[in-house]
Amino acid sequence: MIVFPNAKINIGLNILRKREDGYHELETVFYPLKLQDGLEFIENHTGEVCFSNSGIEVGGNPENNLVVKAYRMLAADYSLPGVDIHLHKVIPFGAGLGGGSSDAAFMLKGLNDFFGLNIPSETLMSYAARLGADCPFFLENIPSFASGIGEKLETLPLSLAGWHLLLVKPPVEVGTKEAYAGVHPGIPDIRLREAIQLSVNNWQGSVVNDFEVGIFQRFPEIETIKEKLKERGAVYTSMSGSGSSVFGLFRAEPMWRDSDFPEGSFLWTEVF
Known part of the structure; x- marks a missing residue:
């Protein structure tokens, strides 16, 4: 299965207060872009996860990659076979564009669809929130007002058409x-x-x-x-x-x- 995780921009970002747990309450608007990574996974018969990468080098231990973490999260609760994963990275790191979070969210959606797991949307949102505060946004991928630590989303009737x-x-x-x-x-x-x-x-x-x-x-x-x-x-x-x-x-x-x-x-x- 091949999917194309997209980037986002934040339009406005207010840091309202620091919570007792160390996280910050904020408000921002997420708006999707057409800038995309390429993410492919295929079932293998080894029962293992094999991760490869092209484009911008990801580096590090593959087990720390959010795409692999998304697979591990679902595999802990559902019977999943091994998969070969390839990520073609285009969205730059450290940019504020949500590339890693998008990759993880699209992996969750892709696994759910490809293997017929029938995970309800609200449950998938909960999985995504465990991977990153902005991960749930990429499941719906529509302009949204975000609050809390970024995980509380409300659809926003905002269009930049023509800009x-x-x-x-x-x-x-x-x-x-x-x-x-x-x-x-x-x-x-x-x-x-x-x-x-x-x-x-x-x-x-x-x-x-x-x-x-x-x-x-x-x-x-x-x-x-x-x-x-x-x-x-x-x-x-x-x-x-x-x-x-x-x-x-x-x-x-x-x-x-x-x-x-x-x-x-x-x-x-x-x-x-």
């Missing part, structure tokens, strides 16, 4: 722990649920990402990308998630030069 996106991920990775270290939680004057109802033309300054202040101080090259997108005509610019990718929304096809962005940057464009 052009330019996304830039510099050769810098921002760790989640590092990102949260620079955040000062608090309730914003304009809550995201209200701000997102504004026209895209009015988002800048109202739909904000609380991670930006601390991360821009540590990685000024990321802030420079945001400013360059504005210079090139972006109506709205923001870092996605905890970074390091930055995106701009344009009314028309964006124009840029390679020299606008750090050497080695990953660039992605699409029309919604």
Whole structure:
């Protein structure tokens, strides 16, 4: 079976408070992109899991990969045969695009469908939440308002149809722990649920990402990308998630030069 896990962007991200368990309450909007990995699995007769990778190198112990963890999770509760898994990685790491979470969610869906496990949607959502706070989003893959630690989802009637996106991920990775270290939680004057109802033309300054202040101080090259997108005509610019990718929304096809962005940057464009 072959599936194509897609990326997402965060539109706005407010860190409201730190909980007693160490996690942070937040509110954000998840919006799906067409940027995709390729994920294939086939049944084997060894009873084992064999993981391989192409594209961006994943590295590390395969047992730590979220795709393999998704298989192990279902195999613990359902009778599954061994599988050969191949992941062609396109979505960059450390970008705030949810690539690993998407891979895991699509693995859960794929196993459920291919092997006829008939796992109800709510149960599949629970499995996904155990793998990552943003994993459940990729099961439905529609614009959503997320709260809690990102796992509480509400469908959002938001369409960016006709808008052009330019996304830039510099050769810098921002760790989640590092990102949260620079955040000062608090309730914003304009809550995201209200701000997102504004026209895209009015988002800048109202739909904000609380991670930006601390991360821009540590990685000024990321802030420079945001400013360059504005210079090139972006109506709205923001870092996605905890970074390091930055995106701009344009009314028309964006124009840029390679020299606008750090050497080695990953660039992605699409029309919604």
